[in-house]
Amino acid sequence: MKNDSTFKLFSLSIVWVWLLFFSLVPYGLVIIASLLSHSENNLIQLPFTIKNYIDVNNIIYLRILEKSFYLAGLCTLICLVLGYPFAYIIARMKSSFKGLLILLIIIPFWTSSLIRTYSMIAILKSKGIINSFLMGIGLIHTPLPLIFNNTAVLIGLVYNLLPFMVLPLLTNIERLDNRLIDAARDLGANRLTTFRKIILPLTMPGIIAGCILVFLPAMTIFYIPDLLGGAKSVLAGNLIQNQFLISQNWPFGSAISIVLALLLAMLLLIYWKSTRGKKERDLL
Amino acid sequence: MKIIFSLILFFLASLSFAEENSVNVYAWPGVIPNSVIQQFEKETGIKVNFSTFDSNETLYAKLRATKNAGYDVIEPSSYYIDRMRRQNMLEKLDKNKLSYFKNLNPEFLNQSYDPHNEYSTPFIWGVTGIFINKNYPHSAAIKKWSDLWNKNYTDQLMLLNDAREVFSIALKTLGYSANDANSDHIKKAYLKLKELNPNIKLFNSDAVISILIDDDANLGMAWNGDAFKAKQEKAQIEFVYPEDGFVIWVDNFAITKNAPHRENAYKFLNFILRADVAQKIALDNLYPTANRAAQNLLPEKIKNDPLVYPSHAILKRGEFQTDIPDSALAVYEKYWEELKMSE
Numbered sequence: 001m002k003n004d005s006t007f008k009l010f011s012l013s014i015v016w017v018w019l020l021f022f023s024l025v026p027y028g029l030v031i032i033a034s035l036l037s038h039s040e041n042n043l044i045q046l047p048f049t050i051k052n053y054i055d056v057n058n059i060i061y062l063r064i065l066e067k068s069f070y071l072a073g074l075c076t077l078i079c080l081v082l083g084y085p086f087a088y089i090i091a092r093m094k095s096s097f098k099g100l101l102i103l104l105i106i107i108p109f110w111t112s113s114l115i116r117t118y119s120m121i122a123i124l125k126s127k128g129i130i131n132s133f134l135m136g137i138g139l140i141h142t143p144l145p146l147i148f149n150n151t152a153v154l155i156g157l158v159y160n161l162l163p164f165m166v167l168p169l170l171t172n173i174e175r176l177d178n179r180l181i182d183a184a185r186d187l188g189a190n191r192l193t194t195f196r197k198i199i200l201p202l203t204m205p206g207i208i209a210g211c212i213l214v215f216l217p218a219m220t221i222f223y224i225p226d227l228l229g230g231a232k233s234v235l236a237g238n239l240i241q242n243q244f245l246i247s248q249n250w251p252f253g254s255a256i257s258i259v260l261a262l263l264l265a266m267l268l269l270i271y272w273k274s275t276r277g278k279k280e281r282d283l284l
Numbered sequence: 285m286k287i288i289f290s291l292i293l294f295f296l297a298s299l300s301f302a303e304e305n306s307v308n309v310y311a312w313p314g315v316i317p318n319s320v321i322q323q324f325e326k327e328t329g330i331k332v333n334f335s336t337f338d339s340n341e342t343l344y345a346k347l348r349a350t351k352n353a354g355y356d357v358i359e360p361s362s363y364y365i366d367r368m369r370r371q372n373m374l375e376k377l378d379k380n381k382l383s384y385f386k387n388l389n390p391e392f393l394n395q396s397y398d399p400h401n402e403y404s405t406p407f408i409w410g411v412t413g414i415f416i417n418k419n420y421p422h423s424a425a426i427k428k429w430s431d432l433w434n435k436n437y438t439d440q441l442m443l444l445n446d447a448r449e450v451f452s453i454a455l456k457t458l459g460y461s462a463n464d465a466n467s468d469h470i471k472k473a474y475l476k477l478k479e480l481n482p483n484i485k486l487f488n489s490d491a492v493i494s495i496l497i498d499d500d501a502n503l504g505m506a507w508n509g510d511a512f513k514a515k516q517e518k519a520q521i522e523f524v525y526p527e528d529g530f531v532i533w534v535d536n537f538a539i540t541k542n543a544p545h546r547e548n549a550y551k552f553l554n555f556i557l558r559a560d561v562a563q564k565i566a567l568d569n570l571y572p573t574a575n576r577a578a579q580n581l582l583p584e585k586i587k588n589d590p591l592v593y594p595s596h597a598i599l600k601r602g603e604f605q606t607d608i609p610d611s612a613l614a615v616y617e618k619y620w621e622e623l624k625m626s627e
Contacts, residue, residue, distance in 0.1 A: 039610075040371075040609065040610050041371060043345075043348055043349065060618070060621055060622055060625060063625055064621065064625060067625070121491075125498055125500055126498055126499045126500050127498040127499060127500075143499070147500070148485055148486040148500070226445075229486075230485060230486025230487060230488065231445045231486065231487035231488065231624075232484065232486060232487060232624060233624050233625060234621050234624045234625060239621070242617060242620075242621075243617075244345065245339065245341035245342065245345060246341055246447065246613070246617055247610070247613055247614050247617045248341075248344075248345070248610060248613070249614065
């Protein structure tokens, strides 16, 4: 028994030390930096000021945030539309293929997402796999403009983030109680009504979890718009990077990071509030 | 605050630099071949810790964030030499220890970013000009930057993903200096670039050669060295030294202030300046070398190709990139963001 509690203490303290040094301290440094000023000779210096936060309230930065939200939202929607039936079919599958199919969703995670994005370039570019194939079979004569536009950015984002939508949905749908669906049928509900009234509300936690897991990274993966979109617009991630590296304005870059983090925290809070005490959770 | 910052970064940076008889070199990727590093290690017995950065800004931020990042030899571009020497971050070079300094091409010495070359030795250089794919139908008439505004080129141009390089096009077109720090002039350049927006297909700085070779862009701005490399694989690539002027960039070697292995750093710098070594390097990275002795040793077809080594008359149209104050950089950055957000 004594061993047990030492082990518990040990593993808990690892978690706490980890959180303290790799999450709390760095974040504290960013918060402090966001309240300081800078000059040509010092990256950060006194006095304390809230000027950086006032500067964020500028039409251009708000437009950058708005565009990031729009792109991330669109990506989330596409992932949901593609991912839901996908997860549903796999979850309801009885065959032995099921394990293999789940493995196939996870395998791409074994390669860095940056490398997978570079491989998308090889697929989409003018002399890439798709265009070479279509031109080879004589279907088109000039290459399709598949890369360096917003479509390419969306393809890249959806490709990279789809598993984050599928996996929470999968676990959610797998735990669906079949008896509830049978009961709905027995009571005369057709397929659409069953889906709308029973399946959809019961899988709502999975939908929301998936949406958040897709939306948050989609806001900040700056290399996908850079590599696939031809760096033609500035997104939240690029904005922060540029403030730190190009403008050498660390305090302002920190302030933008904090604002972004607060916005995303608000989304999490809304999710937390919306699932709290709901009856659907009891049913699961 | 700063101390904690420094400690954390210093701890991470110093892990790899434990060895005693060594030299820590921090340079652009792909500019020094492995064989040259090995040759240096064999000749001197000094171990080289070679690491690379992807932008001057990264190099600068790393050296600023930690007073003693542990690097001995660094390779910033001209405008960062300017900034770093003014901020007392570079060692004043003792020319007596650099016996091969005389090999350097005087054309790249005593420039305003480092008068008398007290802090740096030029290494490779290049011109930012216009590349053209001859197969592209409307390409023949391009002679200067202002030609790029032609309505025929909708959604065709590739520009470098660098605010100052892109603004230099508009500044030159308007007759200003590429190093202009006047915010009115920068604003005018921004308005000019906004008119260019419909023609811009993409911004890219790190995959230029493959974009040229694979027809992903037919027209745009590139460094002459990259155009030369692309031309080796695709003969249709042409390069224009714009008539309305252009930017000349120079990457230079320098020794950091308080370098931990200063003597080894001098040995490394002098080794790189040696004609046979610089020739080996130039043959490998194919960028124009600032080492005249090495240039003379190159094969005829490289040293006589105006794509790599333009004539003195052409070079006179160029302007060396110098540093501008942070306040002006912030103006550039603001309009750069505006430019990318306006569609």
